[in-house]
Amino acid sequence: MARRPGPLEGLVGVEGGCPLRVLITGADGYIGSVLAPLLIARGHDVAGLDTGYFRDASLGASTDPAFPTLDKDLRRVTRDDMAGFDAVVHLAGLSNDALGQISRRVTYDVNHTGSVRLASLARDAGVPRFVYSSSCSVYGRSDRDVVDEQSPTDPQTDYAVCKVLDEREITDLATGAFSPTFLRNATAYGASPRMRFDLVVNDLAAAARTTGRIAMRSDGTPWRPIVHVLDICEAFAATLEAPRERIHNQVINVGRNDDNHQIRDIATCLAEVFPGCATSFGAADPDQRSYRVNFDRIGTVLPGFRCRWSLRPGAEQLRDFYEQVSLTAETYGFRAFTRQRQLRYLLDTGQIDEDFYWTGPGRR
Ligand SMILES: NC(=O)c1ccc[n+]([C@@H]2O[C@H](COP(=O)([O-])OP(=O)(O)OC[C@H]3O[C@@H](n4cnc5c(N)ncnc54)[C@H](O)[C@@H]3O)[C@@H](O)[C@H]2O)c1
Numbered sequence: 001m002a003r004r005p006g007p008l009e010g011l012v013g014v015e016g017g018c019p020l021r022v023l024i025t026g027a028d029g030y031i032g033s034v035l036a037p038l039l040i041a042r043g044h045d046v047a048g049l050d051t052g053y054f055r056d057a058s059l060g061a062s063t064d065p066a067f068p069t070l071d072k073d074l075r076r077v078t079r080d081d082m083a084g085f086d087a088v089v090h091l092a093g094l095s096n097d098a099l100g101q102i103s104r105r106v107t108y109d110v111n112h113t114g115s116v117r118l119a120s121l122a123r124d125a126g127v128p129r130f131v132y133s134s135s136c137s138v139y140g141r142s143d144r145d146v147v148d149e150q151s152p153t154d155p156q157t158d159y160a161v162c163k164v165l166d167e168r169e170i171t172d173l174a175t176g177a178f179s180p181t182f183l184r185n186a187t188a189y190g191a192s193p194r195m196r197f198d199l200v201v202n203d204l205a206a207a208a209r210t211t212g213r214i215a216m217r218s219d220g221t222p223w224r225p226i227v228h229v230l231d232i233c234e235a236f237a238a239t240l241e242a243p244r245e246r247i248h249n250q251v252i253n254v255g256r257n258d259d260n261h262q263i264r265d266i267a268t269c270l271a272e273v274f275p276g277c278a279t280s281f282g283a284a285d286p287d288q289r290s291y292r293v294n295f296d297r298i299g300t301v302l303p304g305f306r307c308r309w310s311l312r313p314g315a316e317q318l319r320d321f322y323e324q325v326s327l328t329a330e331t332y333g334f335r336a337f338t339r340q341r342q343l344r345y346l347l348d349t350g351q352i353d354e355d356f357y358w359t360g361p362g363r364r
Helices: 032-041 097-101 104-124 158-171 200-211 229-241 263-273 296-301 311-324 339-348
Strands: 021-025 045-050 069-071 087-090 129-135 179-185 187-189 213-215 223-228 250-254 260-262 278-280
Touching: 021 032, 032 045, 032 229, 087 104, 087 229, 097 339, 104 129, 104 158, 129 158, 129 229, 158 179, 179 229, 187 200, 187 229, 200 213, 200 223, 200 263, 200 311, 213 263, 223 229, 223 263, 229 250, 250 296, 260 263, 263 278, 263 311
Parallel strands: 021 045, 021 087, 045 069, 087 129, 129 179, 179 250, 187 223, 213 278
Antiparallel strands: 223 260
16 A cells, blocks of 8 residues: 655755745645645745635634735736745636636636736746646647647636646746746645645545545546645645756646546545445536646656655545544535635625625725
């Protein structure tokens, strides 16, 4: 059985012993709330920026930021907000394939126009590194057996189209003084204080715990690459700490070759890890996204990096995490852990307007 890594095992420390001043956009999100403490533990000086759509809920560890956070919409960021940073890690956005269904227009406005503008401001402010959180969903429904960074993209959703457009336009901003890097993350899973139950492994594991059943409406045949949230965060850290010439304008898939799974195999693994859990499958899924991804390149560009987690120990971590926080069906069903539901709630209650700006006083 695969061994579970310790929380900070394998960290290599700050490159050249020099801490970086890092601005994390989306610091309050699923990945950001794991990344910020990880970078702080490595000696970096972290600041966050987030508009706070999902602050209604957290799970487990305290989410009180031990670092300064600017409460601001990324569409309203100014050049001065970016000044003085050595790097921006850009995580903020309407962050999953389904969110485009609420508003296509706002998805493009935030994820595409807002992201390219942010990169451009970072460059103008003299920030040398810009690490963009892209996604393996740019590969979409691929007819090829296994896709890699050289393969054509085939985005199937507005979310994924924005990722492709952002990569294309931000790459054009690269100069000798501005180095963007594009990390195409597999679908994340694993414990985070800002838990998301709209991610397949987290969701199925929560169903296993709270209902004792994984009842899939689909047949579970599509392939998805998955990656533990801690491995994503270590990939961001390794990118920040790598010599600039190594990561300048590079596209890198983040994940591991043996964590491409058919969703039904993920369900089966979880049913083994959660005692007494039953599984059932439905008909073929109308969601045709299916792809297997090759992750060889990350080990070449970032030689110190390798994913330390894989599905089985990651599933066991989720089981233990859900036990530790006493996850109930009520918590699993709470809107703020599922992005589409939380944004619909904020819209329906008038807390954000049709452009997804906060309506209340003092919110930016
Ligand atoms: N989680 C995954 O499986 C995964 C996989 C591949 C890529 N990514 C990418 O990584 C990034 C982070 O993902 P995540 O899972 O942490 O997402 P998340 O939704 O948990 O966090 C995103 C954060 O961005 C903030 N935000 C949204 N719109 C904003 C705006 N206009 N201005 C300021 N802040 C705003 C939200 O409040 C939230 O805290 C995203 O770009 C996502 O597309 C995620």
